[in-house]
Amino acid sequence: MAGRLVVAGGGQAAFALVAKLRALKDERPVTIVAAEASYPYQRPPLSKKYLLREMTLDRLLYRPESWYGEHDVDVRLSTTVTAIDRAAKTVTLSDGSKVDYDVLALATGSTPRRLPAGVGGDLDGVFVVRDFTDADRLAEELKPGRHALIIGGGYIGLEAAAVARSSGLDVTVIEMADRILQRVASAATANLVRDIHKAHGVDIREGTGLVRLTGENGHVTAAELTDGSTIPVDLVIVGIGVTANDVLAHDAGLEVANGIVVDQFSRTSDPAIYAMGDCAVLPWKDMRIRLESVQNAVDQAEAVAALLAGGEAPYHPNPWFWSDQYDVKLQIAGFGLGHDKTIVRKGQREGSVSVWYFMQGKLIAVDALNDAKAYVTGKKLLEQGLTPDRAVLENPQADLKTLLA
Missing domain, CATH: 3.50.50.60 (FAD/NAD(P)-binding domain)
Known part of the structure; x- marks a missing residue:
């Protein structure tokens, strides 16, 4: 043994x-x-x-x-x-x-990055979510009518925003970069996700950072933002990376x-x-x-x-991810880093859409929102090292199955 x-x-x-x-x-x-x-x-x-x-x-x-x-x-x-x-x-x-x-x-x-104490990160009511104890503490605070500030417009922050909004809270998301999902997705995907959150009543402020959190009796009550505004908050969820x-x-x-x-x-x-x-x-x-x-x-x-156990095969990652926000399932195949072109394709079902990433003419990733067919097709193409016919992608009536023929 x-x-x-x-x-x-x-x-x-x-x-x-x-x-x-x-x-x-x-x-x-x-x-x-x-x-x-x-x-x-x-x-x-x-x-x-x-x-x-x-x-x-x-x-x-x-x-x-x-x-x-x-x-x-x-x-x-x-x-x-x-x-x-x-x-x-x-x-x-x-x-x-x-x-x-x-x-x-x-x-x-x-480990999730936390806000420093100097900007109010040590106040009660400021959360990260990494383990079940974090989630337990936060769940107690998700009460209708409260105002939640989400710091960070990546997938973690946006998922938290969706949960808070679904729980009846007023939600503001701030993102220091020019747009949400700056590091992990194309502008096309960011536009689609932004529209989803705005349709649910989330206030998204891009190019906006935090100056400081302030509080009373040790609990957060307000946030001063770099756009010059001060907003009342009852809780803060920090999603600024790990x-x-x-x-x-x-x-x-x-x-x-x-x-x-x-x-x-x-x-x-x-x-x-x-x-x-x-x-x-x-x-x-x-x-x-x-x-x-x-x-x-x-x-x-x-x-x-x-x-x-005795094998000899190296590990070759085929990246794929997912994110659930409201009733939208975002499925991602591949790694869009370095892309120079995207094609947005409407799916066959109402509300389904996909974003196809290319670099120097080669397919490198697919983002699919409520579009399982696009995700599965894109994932198979990537695993086989194939690049689809763009004319098929740009024609919403064309059957994606033909890309795998």
Whole structure:
């Protein structure tokens, strides 16, 4: 039997790695070191159905507690790895104990950026959403008639805006960049998403930042904005990005660069240590990228499991993402970075639309809003390295299936 696998982290990547190993009949001893008090659970519903109290935590669990015992997986809850001794192949835990490893997997995830105290980030009523305890605290504040300020017009901020508005709150979104979704989507997609939020009554202010939050008795009551206005607020949700949790790796002497640098096999600069998920910086098309998505965390972890179980295949990410806002499902295939042209195509169903990204004439990504056919077609084209006939895309009456013929 192979030596012990220690997994630092208890999120999506950690569970996917261990579950896949066991599915592949790998019986090595495993220890998961999970910072939270809960066994691994699904993250995406936290900012949606869980926050709206449409799902309970037990429904988010990947497996019940009994599964871990039945599969010889030792789980240390409310515990973190505080140090790695690469020479001795041991990790020190926050409770002072040490665990030997043959293979170490870093699935440490990322941490939401918070507002500094100097601008009011320490006031009560200011939230980020990363785990179920964050969502629990925020859910208590989502009461009709209150005014919520969302700082950040990326997917996290816009999903939070949709939940708050659906809960009956007045919502203002501010985005410092020229437009929402500046870093992650085309102007065409941003226009479509902006229209959706405005139709639901959200006040979106682009090119607008926060000067400071002010409060009374320690609780936030107002926000001064860079457009010169001051608005009353009852709660603030901060969605200004995340920071990769790479300090543990850095302190152990591993290569880091805004994340833990790995090769095509997800190995760090120490061949006995792997990294996966939000914390990993991986090679992709002659670049180094971090893919902050559930899909990547799961796919990369399962690829590592296959390696540990005796496989030899490298991990080639095929990026895909999704975002639920109101009754709109946005599905994204590919990576639109560097695009120089987009084509907007109306779908067959009312309200369905897709945005197709090209770079130097080649298809590189597709955004589909309530248009599953466009998403599936685009994803298949990207996986096969094909570029569609633009005349078909520009004709809303043409059948997308012909692009795959």
